[in-house]
Amino acid sequence: MQELMDRICRDGQALSEHVLLVDSFLNHQVDPVLMQHIGQDFANRFAGRGISRVATIEASGIAPAAMTALALGVPLVVMKKATSAIMNNDVLLTTPVHSFTKNIDYMLMCKKAFLPEGENVLFIDDFLANGEAGLGAARLIEEAGCTVAGIGIVIEKSFQEGRSKLCEAGYDVYSLARIAKMGEGVIEFAVDC
Ligand code: G4P
Numbered sequence: 001m002q003e004l005m006d007r008i009c010r011d012g013q014a015l016s017e018h019v020l021l022v023d024s025f026l027n028h029q030v031d032p033v034l035m036q037h038i039g040q041d042f043a044n045r046f047a048g049r050g051i052s053r054v055a056t057i058e059a060s061g062i063a064p065a066a067m068t069a070l071a072l073g074v075p076l077v078v079m080k081k082a083t084s085a086i087m088n089n090d091v092l093l094t095t096p097v098h099s100f101t102k103n104i105d106y107m108l109m110c111k112k113a114f115l116p117e118g119e120n121v122l123f124i125d126d127f128l129a130n131g132e133a134g135l136g137a138a139r140l141i142e143e144a145g146c147t148v149a150g151i152g153i154v155i156e157k158s159f160q161e162g163r164s165k166l167c168e169a170g171y172d173v174y175s176l177a178r179i180a181k182m183g184e185g186v187i188e189f190a191v192d193c
Contacts, residue, residue, distance in 0.1 A: 001041050001176040004154070005189055007034060014182040018101075018157070026154065027060035027126055038176060039067025042124060042152040045174050046072075049149045051122045053077055053115070055141065057108065057133055064154050065124035072122070079110045079137055093143055097136035101129050108136045110144075117145030128153040128175060131162030138171060150174060157182075158190045 013021040025031040042064070055077040056065035062078055069076035091112040098105050115121070121141045125133060138148045148171055156163060156175035159182075166173045178190035 001038070003034065003037055004177045007031075008155070008177055008179075008187060012187060014184060014187050017183050018160075020155065020157070020179065020182060020187070022155065026063070030063045032063075035063045035067045038064045038154060039069075039071045041176060042068040042122070042174070043071035046122050046150050046152065049122075050120050051149050052119045053121045053146075054124055055079060055110075055115075055121050055137060056124050057081065057137060060126040061124055064126060064152075068122065068124050068152065075114075077110060077114045077121075079108050079140060081106045081108060093140045095136050095139045095143070097132050099130075099132060108133075108140060110140050112144060115141060115144035115146050119144075119146040120149045121146050122149045122152060124152045124154075126154045128156040128162040128166075128173070129160045131165035134162065134166050134171070134173075135169065138166075138169070152176075155179065 007025055011024045015021050051072055053075050054065050054069040056062055057079045066076050092109050093112055094107050094109045097108050123137050134151055141148050150172040151166055153175040156178045158178045158180050163173055180190040181188040
C-alpha cells in the first residue's frame with residue numbers, strides 16, 4: 001500500500017535492525033484517515049470471502065481492525081491479554097502466547113460468546129514479527145469452531161519468521177507494507193509490495 005509505505009518513510013523511525021517506531025500514526029497517536037484507508041484496503045483484498053467477523057488483539061491492532069470491520073460491515077472482536085473480574089463468569093477461550101519482541105508470555109483470551117461456532121473470521125494486526133500472536137489468535141478462532149478466512153497485517157517485518165510460520169500453517173497472509181531490512185535511519189521494503 002503506497003500511502004502506508006510513504007508514511008513509514010516520512011514518519012517512521014528505525015530504532016535498530018529490529019524495531020520500527022511508528023507511534024506518531026499507528027500505535028500511540030493514530031491517524032484515523034490512514035486507518036480508514038487501511039481498513040478499506042483489507043476489505044477490498046478479502047471481499048467475497050463471506051467474512052462474518054473481524055478479530056484483533058488489544059491494543060494496537062484495534063484501530064486498523066475497527067476500520068476493516070466498518071468497511072466490511074461486520075462486528076469486531078478484540079481478543080484480550082489479561083483477565084478481568086467481569087469476564088469471570090463467562091466461558092472463555094484461552095491460549096498462551098510468547099512475544100519474542102517484548103520477551104513476555106501472556107494468555108490470549110476471548111469470550112466464547114463473541115466467536116460463535118461457524119463464523120468466518122478475518123484476523124487483523126498492526127505488526128507481524130515472529131508470528132506468535134497470529135498463531136495464537138488462529139488457535140482461539142479454530143478452537144471456537146470458526147474458520148480463519150485470512151490474516152491481514154499492517155506492517156510485516158519480512159526479515160523475521162512470522163510470515164513463513166503463518167503460511168506454513170496454511171493461512172492466507174496479506175501485508176500492506178513489508179519491510180525487508182532496517183537499520184538506524186534505513187528502511188527498505190520488500191520488492192513485491
Ligand atoms: P509476533 O506476534 O509476530 O510473534 O511478534 P512479537 O510478539 O515478537 O511482537 C508483537 C508485539 O510487539 C506487538 O505489540 C507489536 O505491536 C510489537 N512490535 C513488534 N515489532 C515491532 C516494531 O518493530 N515496532 C513496534 N512499534 N512494535 C513492534 P503488543 O504486545 O501486541 O502490544 P500492543 O502495542 O498491541 O499493546
